[in-house]
Amino acid sequence: MTAPLLDVKDLSVRFGQGAGAVEAVRHVSFTIARGETVALVGESGSGKSVTALSVLQLLPYPLASHPNGAIHFDSEDMLQAGPDQLRRIRGNRIAMVFQEPMTSLNPLHTIEQQVNEVLFLHKRLDKAAARARTLELLQLVGLPDAEKRLGAYPHQLSGGQRQRVMIAMALANEPDLLIADEPTTALDVTIQAQILKLLKDLQQKMGMALLLITHDLNIVRKVVDHVCIMTHGEIVEQGPVAQVFGQPQHAYTRKLLAAEPKGTAAVAKIDAPVVMAATDVKVWFPITAGLLRRTIGHIKAVDGVSLSVRAGETLGVVGESGSGKSTLAYALLRLQKCEGSIRFRDTELQGRSWGEMRPLRKEMQIVFQDPFDSLSPRLPVFDIIAEGLAVHGIGQTEAERRAMVAAAMTEVGLDPTTMDRYPHEFSGGQRQRIAIARAIVLKPHFIVLDEPTSALDMSVQAQIVDLLRDLQKKHGLAYLFISHDLRVVRALADRVMVMKDGKVVEENSAQAIFTAPQTDYTKALIAAAFDVAVRHETAVRM
Known part of the structure; x- marks a missing residue:
């Protein structure tokens, strides 16, 4: 042998x-x-x-x-x-692709420099040959507009695009x-x-x-x-x-x-109040060139998107990396400059100063994709969760705030006696629960969930989905749920919006989207997510 x-x-x-x-x-x-x-x-x-x-x-x-x-x-x-x-x-x-590309790529070097480094070290290529090979590799892994991306820095790419760069680097020497x-x-x-x-x-x-x-x-x-x-x-x-x-x-x-997220979302009441509404939202990033950096075009990250989310409702937003999902969410929270109308509980947010926005911030929260990156490693859990309370002047004494933090931790299934520990002392699922506790301690009405389960094991994903459903039912929360995992979206969202290239290509109830998609793009997404599992389950039954 x-x-x-x-x-x-x-x-x-x-x-x-x-x-x-x-x-x-x-x-x-x-x-x-x-x-x-x-x-x-x-x-x-x-x-x-x-x-x-x-x-x-x-x-x-x-x-x-x-x-x-x-x-x-x-x-x-x-x-x-x-x-x-x-x-x-x-x-x-032997080459390796690490899980989190943002921590693996050098933020001070361009994409071309980082892929070239591998080729210079092992292949001893000259600059022209290395550039040609780098472009070939980036095209091989499907990076859009690869030639234009050579001079980009990691923070200018989406998470999926950064991962493609990592894979291109790993494949550079054909290991x-x-x-x-x-x-x-x-x-x-x-x-x-x-x-x-x-x-x-x-x-x-x-x-x-x-x-x-x-x-x-x-x-x-x-x-x-x-x-x-x-x-x-x-x-x-x-x-x-x-x-x-x-x-x-x-x-x-x-x-x-x-272990897989199960169940379906509760459908929001028809007469439930609209918590977040947006009309014709646009986020265009200028493309500049020349010595004077004149604008020669725009990247249309979000291009005329309208939506509404009611109390007790989850609107799932799906689409490929770079489709504008996260940019749209940041625009709704006024964390990204945009055009169009954004209304939160009948209050127009556009035109409001940073100071005028602050009282509304506690009612709009966000849970990020990677809890290890979004939780400060230098602060104990109490300080992380209580930070918003201090900013908004909620709780007169530390004892009152500790009681509020303890209640939030209990609600998300964490032991309040661990509030003086640091994030590295918790598992990935527990860190995500800490991030959720930080959001709900302020008793918000609207929460953006930006890929909150993608970094978690499937068994933990199921637990987090059940937790989010329970919190929504208890508090009437409105969720904007961003995810590329359509199984999780199907378990949590009662309406789904499909985005591509900054535009909405399809929007309907979750049941209609998953059983009778109308556009080819949505059909491709669903086929990629469910086809393999369906074939496997059929084979097992046979």
Whole structure:
């Protein structure tokens, strides 16, 4: 038999020394053959990323150690490899795509400079050849207007576009093994399908192996050959995907497969008051050129969008990355300059000064996509949640504010006795609950939910969706729910608005959108989100 490309045998990873040591990975073994796709699947903290980082020796040594085990890549001993050997392998024969591209890309360098760096280091290309190869790679991963984006900085791209740049960098040297840590978390369903197809095509072309780390079981069903289910640092079940998903043997595997947001949103009352309404909202960003930076055109991020959201209603906003979903939300909250009319509870927001907006701010809140980025690591949870109370002068004493924070934490399912801990001491799902508590402690009427579940495990996603439904029912909250995960949208939204290129291409009830979409674009979104799962479920029943 041919030797595997990657052989991980009896691997353990320990952080710290002595009594306080934590064994994050315990006796993990798996192999990857050339051209094979293997997935490590499990909830946050299960040891997936630690295992993958061990392959490239990217853990914070000497804090991390390997009490036992071995890792061999094409017969090279990775645990014993020296700095020169690792530099030769990293980014060249083994490449990695990290989960959060904004923290992986240098904010001070252009996209061209960052992709070029990989080519200069390993391929020794000159500037012209590197530029041509960079443009080829960006076009390969489907970055729109790739040539115009060469001079852009990471903050000028959407989350999905930044992830494409990361994938282009990883593929630059045609590696033998690509490690992808949640590579499609920030991508909408159609782009997910494109990226996954791209990776499969490149595998066939180059014989590249793929180690995929993900919590999205639908991706695993679509592209993976062999799956390893991890929990508490151990692999509890592994085998071919059809076998593991079709006949799961371990209780934890069955729990993962059953964990999916369920139920449907309660339909808002017809006579419920309109909380947020917008008419013909436009957000155009100028394109400048020349020495005098004259405006030669505009990027129409939001182009004439109108909407309304009633009390107790959830309006889901879906569309590809760069379609204008988040920009629209920021415009509604007056966090982004725009044209058009925006009315909040019969109050026109346009034309109001920053000071005039402040009293209204406590009634309009937002929950961001990544709670680890949106929560200050230097503040305890009490200060994070109570910050809005202090800004708006709510609560006369700290004791009163602690009581309000405790009530908000209890409402979102957190233990109030943990309010003096810091964000890093909580899991991903708990951090998102902290972000929700920060929003509801001010008792708002309208909340923007900007991809609040995309960074979470499927079991935690289901818990957060149930929590949001309960809070909405209890307080009559109006939600603007932005997501690329149509399963979550179907479970939470009673109306759906589909955006493309800054415009609304379709709007209807959630039931009508998901059962009888009218536009080709909406049909493509739904097919990308549900087709694979439907085929798999049919196969299992047969």
